[in-house]
Amino acid sequence: MDAIVKNFPQTTRDSDRPSQQEAEEAVRVLLRWVGDDPTREGLLETPARVVKSYRELFSGYDMAAEDVLGRTFEEVAGYDDMVLVKDIPFFSHCEHHMVPIIGKAHVAYMPDGRVLGLSKIARVVEIYGRRLQTQETMTAQIARAIDDTLNPRGVAVMIEAEHMCMAMRGVQKQGSTTLTTTFTGTFKTEPADQARFMSMVRSR
Numbered sequence: 001m002d003a004i005v006k007n008f009p010q011t012t013r014d015s016d017r018p019s020q021q022e023a024e025e026a027v028r029v030l031l032r033w034v035g036d037d038p039t040r041e042g043l044l045e046t047p048a049r050v051v052k053s054y055r056e057l058f059s060g061y062d063m064a065a066e067d068v069l070g071r072t073f074e075e076v077a078g079y080d081d082m083v084l085v086k087d088i089p090f091f092s093h094c095e096h097h098m099v100p101i102i103g104k105a106h107v108a109y110m111p112d113g114r115v116l117g118l119s120k121i122a123r124v125v126e127i128y129g130r131r132l133q134t135q136e137t138m139t140a141q142i143a144r145a146i147d148d149t150l151n152p153r154g155v156a157v158m159i160e161a162e163h164m165c166m167a168m169r170g171v172q173k174q175g176s177t178t179l180t181t182t183f184t185g186t187f188k189t190e191p192a193d194q195a196r197f198m199s200m201v202r203s204r
């Protein structure tokens with residue numbers, strides 16, 4: 001099973017994807033649709049640039065969290081308390097409007113013998129961030145990926161983000177923050193663990 005299919009039911013196989021030329025043509029259509037002229041000098045290279053930047057901004061479709069989380073360590077002198085990586089910045093795009101979501105993720109787990117490389121937690125945030133998202137889905141996906149691959153005693157994920165679709169357009173409310181949380185295992189069953197996670201996230 002290739003990584004993309006394993007990773008995400010809604011991702012497209014490479015063979016089903018439009019060509020770069022087709023994607024560039026779609027950008028030209030949008031440029032005409034907003035009222036500009038894709039043949040003027042300043043816009044000639046724009047479709048190619050947009051497609052290239054989409055490759056980067058949506059590179060999460062080509063990566064699987066399971067591959068990143070596969071490498072774990074056991075030699076931690078019996079450490080079994082919470083591991084929290086907080087304030088992980090990310091950029092995503094909302095699946096409704098395809099405009100940016102800008103936020104921070106806080107990710108914790110309670111190890112059960114094995115721990116993750118710390119950078120891998122940030123990489124998982126990156127993998128799910130670089131897709132079209134709702135904040136709720138992204139929060140749940142990060143928690144589930146860590147839960148499924150590491151089998152810790154519990155996972156806690158909090159995301160705080162500003163949605164540009166609410167700031168730049170539509171209801172036009174700048175500066176509002178949306179908070180979402182997913183708790184599994186001990187973070188779900190033990191109020192004290194959940195409270196400690198919240199206070200560690202909040203402490204500066």
Ligand SMILES: Nc1nc2c(ncn2[C@@H]2O[C@H](COP(=O)(O)OP(=O)(O)OP(=O)(O)O)[C@@H](O)[C@H]2O)c(=O)[nH]1
Nearest residue numbers: 094095096097133134135136163165166169170171
């Ligand atoms: N639950 C959730 N909603 C989101 C997220 N990102 C954007 N939205 C919302 O998705 C909704 C889409 O609503 P629609 O009425 O279909 O679209 P719209 O006419 O563009 O809505 P307005 O933004 O209110 O103008 C809006 O209320 C957005 O604020 C997200 O991550 N989670």
Ligand SMILES: [Zn+2]
Nearest residue numbers: 094096097165
């Ligand atoms: Zn939106």
